[in-house]
Structure formats: structure tokens, C-alpha cells
Amino acid sequence: xxxxxxxxxxxxxxxxxxxxxxxxxRRARIGPSARKTxxxxxxxxxxxxxxxxxxxxxxxxxxxxxxxxxxxxxxLANYQGVITDPTTVNPAGLPWPPPLGTLIHNALWIAIHLPxxxxxGLWLALILRxxxxxxxxxxxxxLGMVTPMIxxxxxxxxxxxxxxxxxxxxxxxxxxxxxDKSWLIYRETALLxxxxxxxxxxxxxxxxxxxxxxxxxxxxxxxxAKIDGTPPHRMFFRITFxxxxxxxxxxxxxxxxxELKIFDIVYSAVGSTGGTRNSADVLSLQMYRxxxxxxxNPVYYGLAAVVATLLTLLTLVGTAWLFRRMxxx
Amino acid sequence: xxxxxxxLLVITNVVTGLAVYYLAVPPRAGESITVIxxxxxxxxxxxxxxxxxxxxxxxxxxxxxxxRQEDLKTILPVQFAAHRSPGDVxxxxxxxxxxxxxxxxxxxxxxVVDKSAYGxxxxxxxxxxxxxVYGAVYTGKVKPxxxxxxxxxxxxxxxxxxxxxxxxxxxSDIKNISTITxxxxxxxxxxxxxxxxxxxxxxxxxxxxxxxxxxxxxxMWTSAPVRAVFANRLVPLLAAxxxxxPLTWDSTAIQGWWSGSYALYFMGSWITGMTPPVDxxxxxxxxxxxxxxxxxxxxxxxxxxxxxxxTTKVAAATQLLRYLASAAGQTVQVSQGGHLATVLGVQASAxxxxxxxxxxxxxxxxxxxxxxxxxxxxxxxxFWSQLKGLWTSPSPAGDLDSILTAxxxxx
Numbered sequence: 001x002x003x004x005x006x007x008x009x010x011x012x013x014x015x016x017x018x019x020x021x022x023x024x025x026r027r028a029r030i031g032p033s034a035r036k037t038x039x040x041x042x043x044x045x046x047x048x049x050x051x052x053x054x055x056x057x058x059x060x061x062x063x064x065x066x067x068x069x070x071x072x073x074x075x076l077a078n079y080q081g082v083i084t085d086p087t088t089v090n091p092a093g094l095p096w097p098p099p100l101g102t103l104i105h106n107a108l109w110i111a112i113h114l115p116x117x118x119x120x121g122l123w124l125a126l127i128l129r130x131x132x133x134x135x136x137x138x139x140x141x142x143l144g145m146v147t148p149m150i151x152x153x154x155x156x157x158x159x160x161x162x163x164x165x166x167x168x169x170x171x172x173x174x175x176x177x178x179x180d181k182s183w184l185i186y187r188e189t190a191l192l193x194x195x196x197x198x199x200x201x202x203x204x205x206x207x208x209x210x211x212x213x214x215x216x217x218x219x220x221x222x223x224x225a226k227i228d229g230t231p232p233h234r235m236f237f238r239i240t241f242x243x244x245x246x247x248x249x250x251x252x253x254x255x256x257x258x259e260l261k262i263f264d265i266v267y268s269a270v271g272s273t274g275g276t277r278n279s280a281d282v283l284s285l286q287m288y289r290x291x292x293x294x295x296x297n298p299v300y301y302g303l304a305a306v307v308a309t310l311l312t313l314l315t316l317v318g319t320a321w322l323f324r325r326m327x328x329x
Numbered sequence: 330x331x332x333x334x335x336x337l338l339v340i341t342n343v344v345t346g347l348a349v350y351y352l353a354v355p356p357r358a359g360e361s362i363t364v365i366x367x368x369x370x371x372x373x374x375x376x377x378x379x380x381x382x383x384x385x386x387x388x389x390x391x392x393x394x395x396x397r398q399e400d401l402k403t404i405l406p407v408q409f410a411a412h413r414s415p416g417d418v419x420x421x422x423x424x425x426x427x428x429x430x431x432x433x434x435x436x437x438x439x440x441v442v443d444k445s446a447y448g449x450x451x452x453x454x455x456x457x458x459x460x461x462v463y464g465a466v467y468t469g470k471v472k473p474x475x476x477x478x479x480x481x482x483x484x485x486x487x488x489x490x491x492x493x494x495x496x497x498x499x500x501s502d503i504k505n506i507s508t509i510t511x512x513x514x515x516x517x518x519x520x521x522x523x524x525x526x527x528x529x530x531x532x533x534x535x536x537x538x539x540x541x542x543x544x545x546x547x548x549m550w551t552s553a554p555v556r557a558v559f560a561n562r563l564v565p566l567l568a569a570x571x572x573x574x575p576l577t578w579d580s581t582a583i584q585g586w587w588s589g590s591y592a593l594y595f596m597g598s599w600i601t602g603m604t605p606p607v608d609x610x611x612x613x614x615x616x617x618x619x620x621x622x623x624x625x626x627x628x629x630x631x632x633x634x635x636x637x638x639x640t641t642k643v644a645a646a647t648q649l650l651r652y653l654a655s656a657a658g659q660t661v662q663v664s665q666g667g668h669l670a671t672v673l674g675v676q677a678s679a680x681x682x683x684x685x686x687x688x689x690x691x692x693x694x695x696x697x698x699x700x701x702x703x704x705x706x707x708x709x710x711x712f713w714s715q716l717k718g719l720w721t722s723p724s725p726a727g728d729l730d731s732i733l734t735a736x737x738x739x740x
Contacts, residue, residue, distance in 0.1 A: 086738075161577050185575055186721045271519045272399060273710040277718035277735070292402045293707040296428040300707070 059312065065305035070298035078302040082310075085303075087278055087286055097188040098279035102286045105191060109259040109282070113195045113202070118251055120199065121206020126240070128207075129214055138211060142204035149201070153268025156197040160184050167193075184270050187279030194269055194280050201265070202258070206251045213247035214240075246326070253322035260314050263288065283311055361390040362645045365416035366634075369395045372599065375665035382661045383652045389645045398422055402706065405637075409434040414637035417646040418653075423454035423464070423633045423698075424705030430455075430463030436636040437461045441647055442654060446672045454698060455633050465654040468668035469631035472525045472699075473690045474616035475513065475593040476586075476600055487592070489615045493562075496618050500571045503592045511573035513566075514591035515720060516582030520713025523575060523720055524701050526595045527563065528628050533617040534558045537626030537695035543740075544700045550737040551730070559729055567725040574721050579603060597630065598687045599667040609666070609683045616690055626695040630702060631671050704740070711739040 069075050082088055089101035098105065124141065128134035144152070160183035162168045172180030183193035217240065225235050241248075263284035266274065272289060274281025290304035368376050373395065380391040396404070398421055405421070408414055409429070429435050439462045444452060447466060455464030482488065485506055490496040503512035516522045532540045535558045542548035548555065566572060573591060576582045586594040587607055594600070601609045619625050634653065636646045652658040656674035663670050666681045669688060677685065701709040715732045722728040 157577050161581075162574075163581070182574060182577060185577070185717065187718060273520065273714035273717075275714070275717075276721055277714055277732075279718075288403070289707060289710060292399070292710075293705075295402050295406045296424050296705045 062305045062308050062312075065302055066309045069302065075302075078306045082303050082306040087281065098191050099187070099274075099277055099281060102274075102278075102281050102283045105281055106260060106262070106283050108191065109195055109262060110256060112192075113198055113259055114252065114255050116196075117199045117202045117255060118206050118248070120203045121208075121251065122210050122244070124203065124207045125210035125214055126236075128211070138204075138207060141207055144201040145204035145208075147201065149264040150268045152198070152201045153265040156194065156265070156269045157184060159197060160189075160193045184280070185276060187276045190270060190275040190280040194266060197269075198262075198265060202255065205254070209247050209251050210244060213244045217243045249322060249325050253318055256318045257315055260311060260318065283307055287311065360388065360642075360645055361392065362417040362640075362642050362649060363392050363394055363415070364418045364420075364649070365394045365396050365401070366420040367396065367398050371603070372667075375667065376662065378665060379653070379658055379661045383649055383658065386652070387648055389648060391649065398425075401425075405429070405434075409637065409639065412639050414639040416637070417640040417642050418634055418636055418649050420467070420632055420634045421464075422702050422705055423631075424703055426455045426464040426633055426635045427457055428705075430457040430461060430635075431459050434638055435463040436638055436640075436643070438463060438465060438636070438650070441650065443651075446654065446656070446674070448671075448673070451631075451671060454631075454703060455635070464633045464635035465650055466671045467632040467634055467653050468659050468662045469629050469671050470597045470599045470667065471669060471687050471691065472529060472595075472597045472628045472630060473614050473687050474529060475595050476612060476614045477593050478587070478611050479613050480611050481589060481592060489613075490618050492618045493620070497566075500566065500569075504571070506589075506592070508589045509592060510585070510590045511570060512591065513572045513593045513595065514582045514586045515573050515575045516579045516594065516596070517575065517577075520575065520717045521701075522595065523716040524709075524712055525597065525628070526572075527716055528697075528700050529595065529617060530563050531555070531558055531700075532626035532628060532695075532697055534562050534620050534623060536623040537697055538624070540626050540628075540697050540700060544698060544703050546704075546740055550733045550740055556729070556733060559733065560726065564719075564725045564729055567720060567722075572720060575717055583607065598669065598684060601667045601681075601683060609681065612683055614686065614690070624695060626697040627691055628699055629669070629691075629696045630699040708739045712736055 066078050067074055067076070069077070086092070087099075087102060089103050090099050093100045100108075124138075128137055131137075147155070159165050160167050162180065162182040165182070167183065168180045171177075179189070181189075183189040221239050221243075222235060225239060230238070261284055262282055266280060266282050266285055267288070270276075270280045272285065272292070274285050274289075284307075287304050287307035290300045290307060293300035294304060364380065366373075366376065373393070377393060380393060384390055394416060396415075401419070401421060402425060404415065405419070405425075406429075409432075426435055430437070442452065442462055442465045444462070451466055452462050452464075455466070456462050485502075487499060487502060490499050500512045503509055515526075528540065531543065535554060539548060539554060539558070543550065543555065576585070582591075582594065583603060585591050596603075601607065601612070616625075616627065634650070636643065636650060640646050654672060656670070656672050659668075659670040659672055660675050660679045662668050663675060663684070664679045664681070666684060669680075669684065677688075680688065701712050704712075715735045719725055719728065719732050722732075
């Protein structure tokens with residue numbers, strides 16, 4: 001920092017901010033490391049104050065709320081209430097159709113949405129790699145990502161609505177009447193409709209990240225492999241995919257976090273109830289409903305805090321996993 | 330020099346903080362207040378003349394902001410915690426007002442609201458557990474029954490039913506019409522129209538007392554009499570395909586109904602203010618035929634409003650509240666159509682013809698509060714969600730018990 005300041009000072013012919021004058025013995029006694037620390041503290045302090053008040057304090061307060069009654073008495077009843085609520089885990093609904101519980105629904109999001117959007121993004125990035133004008137196609141696909149998810153949810157309502165919707169119309173045309181209906185209204189299809197619909201919105205993200213990743217792989221590797229007669233699928237598994245590993249990690253983690261915290265698209269597509277008989281409900285929406293109910297009964301604020309705490313823990317696990325993997329890479 | 334930098338940072342932070350604080354405080358000068366209500370589009374267009382009439386009378390300017398009550402349930406408690414309010418007069422559900430009053434977030438209006446202007450117990454839904462009145466009742470809407478086009482009925486030789494067999498026979502006749510998808514259309518995928526239909530079945534065949542007991546929580550949804558209303562009246566119609574699946578959009582439902590894809594539409598008296606607009610001269614309504622020996626009821630959903638404690642314009646807000654709770658203010662509103670007055674003294678001549686037909690349906694029936702609005706969340710959202718399950722179930726009779734159990738779990 002001081003070197004940078006000295007450089008700027010020299011170029012602008014400004015006097016030093018920390019110049020030691022011969023008569024200032026007291027300042028001269030301050031060592032360079034102490035000055036460096038002081039400078040860091042001064043510049044970090046405003047940001048630290050903001051983070052403490054706007055992030056750390058609310059998080060700690062939420063965790064605290066999850067362990068107390070509205071009167072402030074310590075309790076584990078909030079956790080018991082959330083965990084035993086069939087809205088969270090509903091064994092009676094297993095195996096199908098939903099509601100299976102928000103925790104299982106979020107897990108299904110991860111299990112279905114993550115691999116499909118990852119695969120589609122990679123596949124599109126590969127086939128569009130050396131195609132002229134592919135940037136236009138990529139931009140069109142990326143539009144889904146740019147669209148606010150609350151708008152995306154409304155679009156899904158149109159897409160899956162019997163009559164005006166493209167998806168039911170398609171299945172009606174190919175002779176599958178069971179799927180020629182409003183997907184988001186029926187509990188057998190609501191969750192799957194949202195997951196598949198979101199693939200369309202989210203694929204743009206993995207496409208762009210993989211496309212950027214592909215440009216970093218030297219073409220020599222492929223040419224050498226070609227000369228050796230390596231078949232394309234082997235080139236993919238031995239060269240392309242391993243070298244795209246850092247991108248894959250980023251996509252997996254970002255998608256995982258999005259799926260854990262998913263709220264807006266579900267809220268706008270099926271409403272705050274999480275759809276018919278909570279068939280498309282997710283953890284964030286459950287937390288939101290508890291929070292709304294808190295307006296008439298403060299007990300629900302504690303339950304909302306429990307779900308928020310659980311979500312934070314799950315998200316932290318995902319983030320920690322990414323950091324460890326990235327450091328290893 | 331370091332001291333100077335620190336001092337500068339401190340000063341700039343303090344100045345910025347103070348600037349943000351003082352700029353965020355609403356201006357105190359001038360007589361201008363904000364009303365927050367749920368009405369948009371044509372419904373808002375019918376409410377604004379009331380505010381204009383108030384401004385002409387008092388000189389107090391009123392700006393109107395639209396906010397869904399579902400959203401206000403999350404926004405207002407947070408604002409209240411910061412001792413702020415986004416509006417000076419706010420329309421909200423009675424359950425919310427009743428809960429927020431004793432918490433100190435709504436002004437005590439016990440000496441402001443003229444109780445004698447209302448019918449008996451009209452203010453109960455906004456009276457807190459401490460006995461204080463925290464809100465007032467604006468106009469209301471009746472949920473009278475099934476709307477139809479007399480021209481459609483005339484064209485197909487259909488008549489209004491007066492008995493249950495006639496009603497089921499009417500539905501069979503409608504199903505035989507070639508253009509019909511389902512006899513009754515179910516609007517809005519959110520689920521609230523389904524709760525209105527269900528309440529109508531309960532109030533008619535379980536009686537007004539059953540409706541009141543369910544609202545008060547003194548009767549179980551899984552009890553035999555309640556189950557019987559569902560099993561004997563509603564479920565057979567659902568199983569027979571007499572109701573459509575809930576359509577996502579209200580406008581699709583209205584268009585389909587008006588164009589003849591559906592013949593009946595269960596909706597409140599605000600139907601004339603919905604989009605797309607319908608021709609009220611070709612509009613009539615009938616309630617479910619009464620059951621012998623049962624005192625039926627009809628749901629009257631009033632709009633409630635209150636003054637948040639944190640308003641800085643108490644005098645002007647109180648003046649508006651008194652106006653909205655007066656015969657003069659409500660006369661302006663009911664003359665726009667779709668609303669019924671809750672205060673005494675509004676002349677019958679103030680109502681459009683179609684609303685007089687609605688008012689006639691109230692004769693001889695107990696007036697009931699809206700069940701799910703009164704109970705609020707988490708019951709309300711769960712109720713809507715479970716009813717959607719009943720409507721879309723491939724086997725409504727088979728799923729009935731689990732659905733009633735799920736409804737009871739949040740009651």
C-alpha cells in the first residue's frame with residue numbers, strides 16, 4: 001500500500017502522507033508494520049462495521065430466535081415443530097406423488113435439475129464451440145438466465161397451462177393425454193414442471209461458463225490426440241472434461257446454492273402455498289409462510305428462524321465444499 | 330496525517346448517516362395522506378371516486394397505493410418493528426388487524442369509530458382480545474352463488490334450480506351442450522375461489538351454525554357432519570366433472586364462461602369489476618338450493634382498514650377513516666357497483682340493479698364472515714392448497730379424509 005502511495009505521490013509530485021520529518025520523533029518510532037496494520041484497519045473498518053451489523057448480527061439473531069419462545073425462554077420446541085411438521089418431511093407421501101416434504105423436494109431439485117442443466121450446458125457449449133454465429137444462439141439461451149426468476153415463474157405458468165401452454169399442447173399432439181393438462185395445478189406434475197422448466201432458465205449459466213472454459217484448452221491437445229487416432233468420445237473424457245473440472249465445480253456449487261435457496265420461481269409459479277397440497281413446496285417458501293403467519297401468531301417467527309438456520313447450514317456446507325475443492329484444484 | 334484521515338472518514342460517515350436519516354423521514358408539512366389498499370385496475374377505478382369525494386369535502390389530498398394483502402403480511406410487521414408505516418390508512422384482513430392492535434401497532438379507535446352506525450357485532454372481527462376496537466369496516470361483498478348469463482340459459486332452455494335434484498339435473502343438462510367443457514368454471518389457480526365455493530356448500534348444507542363453529546375452531550373439519558357435507562354434496566360433483574380444474578388465470582375463467590365454454594361461475598359480487606369486464610345487463614346469480622331444516626347462511630366479506638400507530642398524520646387519517654366508515658363515503662362506493670354498504674343509512678337507490686339482485690339473496694339467511702379471511706394464515710394458505718388437491722384429485726372420494734385431516738391440522 002505504501003509503495004503504491006509513494007508511486008502515486010512521485011507521479012503527481014504530492015508530499016508523502018506518512019513522511020517522517022526529522023523533528024517528529026514520536027511518529028518516527030512507529031514501525032512500518034504498525035503503520036501497515038493501522039492503514040488496513042482504517043480502510044477495513046467501514047466495511048467491517050457494515051458486515052457486522054448487516055450480516056453477522058442478523059444471522060446470529062436468527063439463530064438465537066430459533067432457540068427461544070416469543071417470550072425469550074430457551075427452547076428446542078421450534079426445531080421439534082419444524083422437523084416433525086409433515087410439511088418438512090412427509091413419509092406418508094412416499095414414494096409418489098408429492099407432497100413429500102420441503103426437504104425432500106429441495107433434494108429432488110438438486111438430484112434432477114443439477115445434472116440436467118449441467119449436461120445441457122456442456123452439450124450446447126461443445127456443439128456450438130466452432131460454429132459461426134454461435135454467440136447469437138448462446139445469447140438467446142443465456143436470456144433465460146438474465147430474466148428475473150419471478151418473471152420466469154410467470155412464464156412457466158403460461159408454458160404449462162392447458163390451452164395456451166406449449167408443453168401440454170405438445171403432449172396432446174403426440175397422444176399423451178395424461179400430460180395434456182395444467183401441469184402446475186396437479187400435484188403429480190407440479191414439482192416436475194417447475195424443475196424441468198427451470199432447466200430451460202438455468203442452462204444458459206452452465207453454457208456460458210463451459211464456453212469460456214473451452215476457450216482456455218489449447219487446441220494442440222486435440223490435434224495431437226487426433227494424429228494419434230484417438231476417437232472423439234475418448235478425447236472428451238480424457239482431455240475436455242478433466243480440463244473443464246474447475247468450471248464444473250463452479251457450476252455445481254452455484255447451481256446447488258440456487259436450488260437450496262430457491263424461492264422466487266416457485267412463489268410466482270405456484271403461489272405461497274407451494275402449489276396444490278404443497279406438492280411443489282420448498283424450504284424457503286415454508287420459511288416465508290411461517291414468517292407470514294408470525295404476523296398473527298409470533299410463535300411462527302421462531303419456526304421461520306429454524307428453517308432459515310437450517311438453510312444457512314446447508315448452504316454453508318455447499319460453499320465450504322466448493323472452497324476446499326477449488327483450493328485443491 | 331493518519332489522524333486527519335480517520336477524522337475525515339468519521340466525519341463523512343456521520344454526515345452521510347445523518348443525510349440518509351433526515352432524507353428518509355417523510356415530509357411533515359401539508360395535508361396529504363397515503364392509503365394502501367388491495368384494489369387495482371377497474372376495482373381501483375371504482376375506489377378512487379370515494380377518495381376524490383373526500384378530498385373535495387376536506388381539502389386533504391389522498392394518494393392511493395396498491396399492495397396485495399399477502400405481501401403486506403410480511404411488509405407491515407417489519408415496518409412496524411422499525412416504528413414506521415408505509416401508509417396512514419391501510420386496508421388489511423381482520424385477523425391481521427386484530428392481532429396487531431394489542432401489540433401496539435394499530436391505533437385504538439374505540440372512541441373514533443361510531444359503533445351505532447354498524448349492525449350488531451360488525452366490529453367484532455377487528456376488536457382485540459383487550460376489548461378495544463382497532464379497525465373499521467368498509468363496504469363488503471357478498472359471495473352469493475353461481476353467476477350465469479340469462480341469454481345462455483334462455484338459448485338452451487335452462488332454468489334456475491330451487492332444489493338439489495334440480496341443481497344436479499341442471500348440471501347434467503349443461504354437460505350435454507356441445508360447447509361446454511365443464512358446467513362450472515373454477516377460477517384463479519391460487520385457490521381462493523375454491524374456498525368461497527366450499528364455504529357456500531358448508532353454509533347451505535351444514536348451516537350457518539356449522540360455518541360459524543368452523544370459523545371459531547369449535548368444530549372439527551373431520552367431524553361426521555362436516556365430512557357429510559363434503560361427501561354428499563361437493564365430492565359427487567367433483568367426481569362427475571361438474572367443476573373444471575382450477576384455471577391459473579381469472580381472465581381465462583371469465584372469458585371461457587362468457588363465451589360459453591362453461592355455464593356457471595361461482596364468484597363474489599365484485600364480478601362486475603373484474604377483467605375482462607362483463608355486461609351486467611346479461612348477468613344473474615343463484616345460490617345453492619336450500620336444504621330442508623337447515624338455516625342457511627351467506628358469506629359477506631367485508632373490507633377492513635386501520636390506522637397504524639406510526640403514522641405522523643393521525644388527524645387527517647382519522648378524518649378519512651370516519652369518512653370511509655360513514656354512509657356518505659360508502660354511498661359513493663356502492664354506486665360504483667360490486668360493493669354493499671356495511672353502515673346503516675345507505676339508500677337502496679344508490680345501488681346498481683345487479684347489486685340489488687345480490688342483496689335480495691341475503692333475505693332470510695344468516696350473514697356470515699369469510700371463514701378463511703377471519704382465520705388467516707397458516708390456516709388460509711393450507712386450506713386453499715388442500716382444496717386444490719380435492720379439485721384435481723383423480724379420486725376425490727378416496728382423498729377426502731386425508732384432505733380434511735390436513736385442513737384440520739392447521740385449524
